[in-house]
Amino acid sequence: MTKFLWKTAIAAILLMAINCSYIYAQDTVKQSKVLDELLQTDSKDRLIFEVAHANWSNRPADTQLKWHSRAINIYLMYDIALNKNGNVSFAPGLGIGTNVYNHNKEFDVNDEGQTFFSTLEETVNYDTNVLSTNFFDIPLELRFRTNPDKLGKRFKVALGFKGGYLFNGHTKWVGEARFNTDLTTEKFKNFTIPNLNNLRYGYTLRIGYSNFNIVGFYSAAPLFDIGKSTVENGIKPFYIGFSFNSL
16 A cells, blocks of 8 residues: 555656656747747837937037047837838937037137137147036937838838937036146036036937947037127037937
8 A cells, every 4th residue: 555655656746757847848938939930020210229420510610529539328218000011110219328428628608608619729738628528318209110121120220300408518628737836737617617508409310220320419509698698609519429229
C-alpha cells in the first residue's frame, strides 16, 4: 500500500511538471510573438531626442559662435492618425529644450536700457564663455509618411511649430580673472541677463527614414525682448542637426 502511494505521488508530480512545462512553453511562444509584432511595428515617433548645432541669424558681423554651440531637446509626442493607413497624422507634445551658445562677446546695457554685445579684449584668455537657455516646450507637428517598405519602415516628413517658456537662462565664464584680482582664473555663472526673452516660438522641420531624421528649427522670436536690443529686428536663434525617434 505504501509503495502504491509513493508511485501515485511520483506520477502526479511528473504529470504536474509536464503540464507546467507545456504551459510555460505556450506562454513563451505567445511572448515571443508579441515581441516580434512590436519589433515589426514601425515607430510612431512618440519619443524624440534631438542633437544639433545651434547658431544665431542676424547677429553682429564680429560676433562668432564656436562649432560646438549646441541644442539638445527631448520631447514626448502623441501621434493622432488622420487617415486609415497612418500616412498623415497630427502630433502635439511636451518637452524640454536646451541651447548652449559658445560666443566671443559679453552682454552689457546702454543708457536706454538696451542689451548689446561688447567686445572682449584680445588679450583676455578664456576656456568657456557661453549663454545657456533652457525652455519648457510645446511642439506641434503635421506628419506625412510613405507606406511601409519591405522592412516595415517609412520615409517621413514633419512640418511643425513649437513654443516655449524660459525656466533658466545664464552665462558661464571659465577663464582669466577679471573681477577678482586675487585670482589667476575665475569660474562663475550669471543668472541675471538683461532683457533675455522668456518666450521662444518658431518653425520646425524633420525629414528622414525610420527612426533617424535630419531636424531643423528657426525661431520667429528674438533672443532678447523686442525693442530691447541694439540689433535691429533682433537676433534669431536656429539649429540644424539630427533626431532619433522611438516608440
